[in-house]
Amino acid sequence: MAKVRIRNEGVEFEVPDNGQLMPYAKEKSNMLFGCGKGECGTCICSVSKGSENVNPKTQREELTLAKMAAYPTQRLACQIVIKKGEVEIEY
Ligand code: FES
Structure with a gap:
């Protein structure tokens, strides 16, 4: 499991190694998504x-x-895939 921290929200959650960030960020943070296809x-x-x-x-x-x-x-x-380890994201 990889660990993701959303810096500006101060939330942390786990993502399976080589997992897409989006479904986990939707569930655990307030990050906004639109098309989900890298277009909008x-x-x-x-x-x-x-x-x-x-x-x-x-x-x-x-x-x-x-x-x-x-x-x-x-x-x-x-479009982000979390390969492993720790990742910090800010939006
Ligand atoms: S939701 Fe990521 S580019 Fe549209």
Whole structure:
């Protein structure tokens, strides 16, 4: 099990190794999601710690973030897979 901390909410929860963040974040935090497909940008966030423990950006995610003029460190939470270890996210 990996551990995820949502920094700005101060909540922590577990995600199975190699699990999608979105279903767990929906249940355990107030993070907002829209399309769930990396297209709408609603779920923009930053991985503030443990970026080595998440998947690389998907192609669709890269395109959406580019349209939003996002910072290189920003991600779309609906596209994040938590590989292992500890990850801290802020939105
Ligand atoms: S919910 Fe639409 S991009 Fe993540």
